[in-house]
Structures are given as C-alpha cells and as structure tokens.
C-alpha cells in the first residue's frame with residue numbers, strides 16, 4: 532500500500548510576516564519557508580549550483596537570487612531562472628492548518 536504523504540508542522544504563520552523567510556530543519560535538510568503576500572512557499576535551502584544558502588539571498592516577488600554567484604530560482608516551482616545553476620531547486624508541499632505551516636515532500 533502506498534504511504535500517505537505526511538505533513539509536518541514546522542512554524543506558525545505569524546513567525547513569517549509577508550516578505551520574510553525562515554529556515555527550518557526538516558529531516559536531514561534545511562528548508563527555507565517564504566511568505567509572499569500571504570502565500571507560503573518552501574524550497575530546500577541549498578543552491579544546486581554550489582550548495583549556497585538560498586534563504587540569505589534577495590527575494591524579489593517570487594524570485595530568489597543566490598547570494599553566492601547570483602543564480603535565481605522561482606520559489607513557487609523551484610525552476611532555475613538564471614545561471615550559473617543549471618538544475619531546479621527541490622520544493623515542498625505547503626499547507627496551513629490553524630495558523631500552523633506544514634510541509635511535506637513532493
């Protein structure tokens with residue numbers, strides 16, 4: 532039988548105001564949670580180019596720019612938008628339950 536996706540609470544919505552981000556430990560990964568105008572998105576906090584911490588980068592709408600060499604990614608899809616990164620960054624499912632932000636693998 533297929534295993535059901537398990538959502539885990541990792542923060543509360545009031546910990547991340549609009550325009551802010553929070554990095555949380557999730558299993559063996561670091562995950563960056565972003566609040567863009569009240570919508571929450573989660574990506575792995577590790578640039579696929581050279582492991583830079585993406586959450587330290589500049590967020591412009593839904594685009595995050597890696598602070599190390601400037602690759603950018605769409606945080607809603609993980610899609611790489613500019614070099615030097617060549618591959619997408621992993622994203623996570625996000626849901627809100629009673630003010631709690633929950634994530635699960637895709």
Ligand code: FES
Pocket residue numbers: 578579580581582583597598599600601602614615616
């Ligand atoms: S580590 Fe992110 S662009 Fe190089």
